[in-house]
Amino acid sequence: MTRLLILGGGTAGTVIANKLRRKHSREDLRITVVDRDDAHRYQPGYLLLPFARRDGAGALTRSRHRALAPGIEMVSGEIDRVLPAENVVLLDDGRRLAYDYLVIATGTTPRPDQTPGMDGPLWKKKIFDFYSFDGAVDLRRAWHNFHRGRLVVHIVDTPIKCPVAPMEFTFLADADLRRRGVRSRVDITYVTPLSGAFTKPVASKHLGSMLDARGIHLEPDFLVERIDDETCELVSYDDRRIPFDMLVTVPLNMGADFIARSSLGDELNYVPVDPGTLRATGHDNIYAVGDAGNIPTSKAGSVAHFAAEVFTENFSAMLHGQPEKARFDGHANCFIESGSGKALLIDFNYTDEPLPGRYPFARIGPMRLLGESRINHWGKLAFRWIYWHVLLPGRRLPLPTRKPTSEPKTHSPLKDVTT
Amino acid sequence: MTTTTIGDREIHVDAEGFLTDPDEWDADLAEKLAAQIGIEMTVRHWEAIRLVRSDFQSQHESPTVRRVSMLTGIPIKDLFTLFPAKPAKKMAYIAGVPKPRGCV
Incomplete structure (x- = not known):
């Protein structure tokens, strides 16, 4: 045996x-x-x-x-x-x-202990995370009392679990503040160690313009050294400082x-x-x-x-003594909440980046890739049921394990290393 | 893939200027690549660059700032001083390895 x-x-x-x-x-x-x-x-x-x-x-x-x-x-x-x-x-x-x-x-x-000043006196008072169950529950309490000031959404370093979640959080926060009629009293800044909104160029450009459209400031290439818990500022290794009244951070992720x-x-x-x-x-x-x-x-x-x-x-x-033929291609897909009951869907693997199109089939799939729609939002909500009842029990999902190839590949846009 | 001339040599680079053929790299070229982005190589710079090269050879992946710091013992803060603003990218550029993909 x-x-x-x-x-x-x-x-x-x-x-x-x-x-x-x-x-x-x-x-x-x-x-x-x-x-x-x-x-x-x-x-x-x-x-x-x-x-x-x-x-x-x-x-x-x-x-x-x-x-x-x-x-x-x-x-x-x-x-x-x-x-x-x-x-x-x-x-x-x-x-x-x-x-x-x-x-x-x-x-x-998530490991808040890995960034000096993060899990000190401001932790759970002005600094929150939503990558742990307790963190999300505590943030909910604070969020409903946040009506004005500087909201900073922040990623310590990559890789992180669910890399688009901080962006989604930002879109949802923006939509929620608008719904409450207080959006004009809140500045929102999105702080990332990446050079743009996301790692994959086409999606990054798309998500970046969605930030612009919502009046959200993007602070790229920001690698946090510590949090100054007296002045309530993020401090980067190259001495940039970003003040906050509420910091929603994604702590360093570790195995x-x-x-x-x-x-x-x-x-x-x-x-x-x-x-x-x-x-x-x-x-x-x-x-x-x-x-x-x-x-x-x-x-x-x-x-x-x-x-x-x-x-x-x-x-x-x-x-069974047979050869191991299957090879993983890095297939990933995820729904991205964009606020107000809409979501995007992206699908990619090790080599192909997320592109506009349809999922799971190139032209006729019900879900729009990289496009905002209500069906994508409902897809995301329905997924919880699928997770418990189809995915975890190991039943077959009617989705391909490997990424369906459809659209032509693109290459990274020109960017100078010195910029 | 395109070519570019650094000093008196023609090298193969990608759209962003990163070397695509690691065999075209040598110490002399590294000094010239560094100069292109305003960096004058010192012993400490070389410590980091050698690590980036050896790590890429064994891992087939350009290292992150955190990894370079851990493996060389150079504090991250100092790497930001040596290779200002974008240390991981600049180290990769000088070391002649691909641009770090900043893991999704």
């Missing part, structure tokens, strides 16, 4: 466990999932939580173990480290879990600390993997799927899900 140990019962871990349980008998494959708690959160819901008129927090949480199919063992515990030479995972309480194959799916976590303790990670605790197979560099029987790996695409549930499909396809083939 083969023993598969999955660290993390989030999107990637749950989808992998459920898909493999369906394909292989308990006699052939033993599947164990380790997590520190039993709360599986629907993380895309954090974005809308601060603006919700009613407290909708309860709808975002389900039990992790109930999302796992019968025949999958769930172990509750804090991971101390992986011992790759022994094929063992050590837990904090001394338990040793042996494996034949290991999947690291412990995701990425789990046990990855560093196990010497399996890079400088941000992400596991270096082969981008096609997700196998950890230098370890034949260790994989990192979802946000935990270092593949050069978005850290997002859609990627975790598409990557999990490729992994399970290969893993099943390997158990």
Whole structure:
């Protein structure tokens, strides 16, 4: 019998466990999932939580173990480290879990402790985040009392989970302030370490003009060194200062600390993997799927899900002694809330950038790519149901795992390195 | 892909001036590329540039400022002084590796 140990019962871990349980008998494959708690959160819901008129927090949480199919063992515990030479995972309480194959799916976590001044006296008073459940709940309370002043939406550094979420938050904040009739009393600044609104040039240009149209100031190439908690300013490494009355920041995102303790990670605790197979560099029987790996695409549930499909396809083939043919292409897609009940949809992979068009089929798909529409907004809302009932159980989504190719590729626009 | 002349040499570059053939790079060219963007190379600059090159060779990815800082021990603040405003991009440009994609 083969023993598969999955660290993390989030999107990637749950989808992998459920898909493999369906394909292989308990006699052939033993599947164990380790997590520190039993709360599986629907993380895309954090974005809308601060603006919700009613407290909708309860709808975002389900039990992790109930999302796992019968025949999958769930172990509750804090991971101390992986011992790759022994094929063992050590837990904090001394338990040793042996494996034949290991999947690291412990995701990425916001770390306010990594920026001086961030989690000091202003934390949860003037500085908020919406990348954690508690953060989104606290921000909701503060947001409803924010009527005037300087709102700064800020990203510490890339990569971050769901890279368009800060932009969406900004659009939603703008729309909410307009709805309340106080938009003219609030200055909004969007501060990013990137050179534009987004990393991919066409989408960046598009999103940048959407900021302009809403009177939102863009401060690019801003790498924060610290937060001055006396003057309430962001301070960059090149000594720019941006004052705020409310700062909504995306703290540095990092992989789990046990990855560093196990010497399996890079400088941000992400596991270096082969981008096609997700196998950890230098370890034949260790994989990192979802946000935990270092593949050069978005850290997002859609990627975790598409990557999990490729992994399970290969893993099943390997158990049957067949060649592993599937290769992940970095496929990602996401709905981008633009405020006032509208959303955009973008779709891209390692090499093709998001372009206007239709999804999931080139010309006749119901969703408009890179265009604002109500159907995209409803698509985003409907996705929560799909997540719990179709995606997590490992049922087939009627979407291609690899990016449907349709439009011609474009190249980066000219930009001088000296500007 | 286009070519450009730096000093007396013709090199292959992308639309933004980043070298596309790493084999065309040498220390002399690096000094000239640095001069193009107003940087005079010192020992400390070289420490960072050598790391960028060796890291790219092993990782096939241009390193971020954070990574260069961690691997060289040069504080991020100092990298901003050595390569003002856009250190990751400028280091990549001088080191003859692709523009960092700033991971989506």
